[in-house]
Amino acid sequence: MTTKPTIGFIGVGYMGHGMSKNILQNGYDLWVMGNRNRTPVDSLVGMGAQEAASLKDMAEHCDIIHLCLSNSKQVEQVIRGNAGLLEHGRSGQIIIDTSTSDPTSTLSLAADLAQKGIHLVDAPLGRTPKEAEAGTLDAMVGADNDVFDRVSPVIQCWAGSITHVGEVGSGHKMKLLMNFLAASYAALYSEATVLGAKVGISPHTFRQVIGSSRLGNGFFDTFMQYVCDRDENAHKFTIENMSKDIRYVNAMASDAGTMNVMAAAARHYYTHAQAVGGSADFVPMLSDHVGRMNGLDLGKVVADTDEKNGT
Numbered sequence: 001m002t003t004k005p006t007i008g009f010i011g012v013g014y015m016g017h018g019m020s021k022n023i024l025q026n027g028y029d030l031w032v033m034g035n036r037n038r039t040p041v042d043s044l045v046g047m048g049a050q051e052a053a054s055l056k057d058m059a060e061h062c063d064i065i066h067l068c069l070s071n072s073k074q075v076e077q078v079i080r081g082n083a084g085l086l087e088h089g090r091s092g093q094i095i096i097d098t099s100t101s102d103p104t105s106t107l108s109l110a111a112d113l114a115q116k117g118i119h120l121v122d123a124p125l126g127r128t129p130k131e132a133e134a135g136t137l138d139a140m141v142g143a144d145n146d147v148f149d150r151v152s153p154v155i156q157c158w159a160g161s162i163t164h165v166g167e168v169g170s171g172h173k174m175k176l177l178m179n180f181l182a183a184s185y186a187a188l189y190s191e192a193t194v195l196g197a198k199v200g201i202s203p204h205t206f207r208q209v210i211g212s213s214r215l216g217n218g219f220f221d222t223f224m225q226y227v228c229d230r231d232e233n234a235h236k237f238t239i240e241n242m243s244k245d246i247r248y249v250n251a252m253a254s255d256a257g258t259m260n261v262m263a264a265a266a267r268h269y270y271t272h273a274q275a276v277g278g279s280a281d282f283v284p285m286l287s288d289h290v291g292r293m294n295g296l297d298l299g300k301v302v303a304d305t306d307e308k309n310g311t
Contacts, residue, residue, distance in 0.1 A: 008062030016068035018132030019158040026157040059088035072105040091117030124175035136160030142171035179245040190290040226284035240279035243270035
């Protein structure tokens with residue numbers, strides 16, 4: 001009879017709460033650490049999770065530890081920082097970084113952890129908090145074959161689609177390619193929607209025509225759900241996080257000696273949105289920033305269209 005490993009989870013925010021909940025519901029013992037927001041931590045403790053008092057506490061109790069953090073700097077601090085997982089971890093442990101991280105940092109951390117017999121797996125996420133709660137996220141995993149086999153049953157708790165991309169670091173590289181597309185889509189949709197509004201094509205008409213064509217896709221649907229319906233929760237991923245990801249994309253292209261005109265152009269929209277105070281806005285709200293840059297209140301355009309149509 002096999003005993004299930006004890007799981008740890010550091011970072012139980014928009015994505016981490018749902019992932020942790022699904023780990024619990026699949027019968028694993030779970031230890032969690034949050035940040036300033038007590039709500040998701042208290043929710044998970046109420047479901048049966050234990051709250052770790054420190055990284056040392058987490059390392060001592062858990063066999064597999066998830067990280068779901070905002071950036072590589074935070075991941076490095078949790079692993080390499082004072083009293084971190086590198087210091088207190090033990091041989092045979094596995095750390096799964098589900099953050100969207102810089103692959104150069106990932107490979108460096110993996111090498112440091114390997115010296116202590118600790119395995120690093122990069123398993124960044126696709127989709128949204130809605131799928132995190134449902135346990136149907138996409139996971140793109142970088143890991144040795146034997147380690148992948150060990151973590152797969154746990155990842156299956158929160159992922160509906162799992163792709164073993166290759167060795168450590170390859171998951172984060174694949175995720176950056178995905179978010180390169182997402183960041184560029186958002187910039188392109190923002191430009192096109194605003195241009196349409198400037199020449200008399202309403203956002204509603206734009207959504208109707210493009211959404212039903214071969215150019216439609218799930219990202220377009222949630223993006224336009226905000227633009228046309230003003231649903232602020234349609235895609236809960238911040239401009240600050242996307243800005244970080246597109247910076248990582250540009251750095252990866254630079255390291256590879258690859259020309260990256262599209263990624264470089266997309267980056268400027270996010271940098272500008274941050275510079276004018278939009279870091280905490282969600283990505284579809286980039287459309288409003290692009291509208292203001294062009295002297296257009298996109299929210300008013302939508303409201304006027306709704307009024308005209310009697311909706």
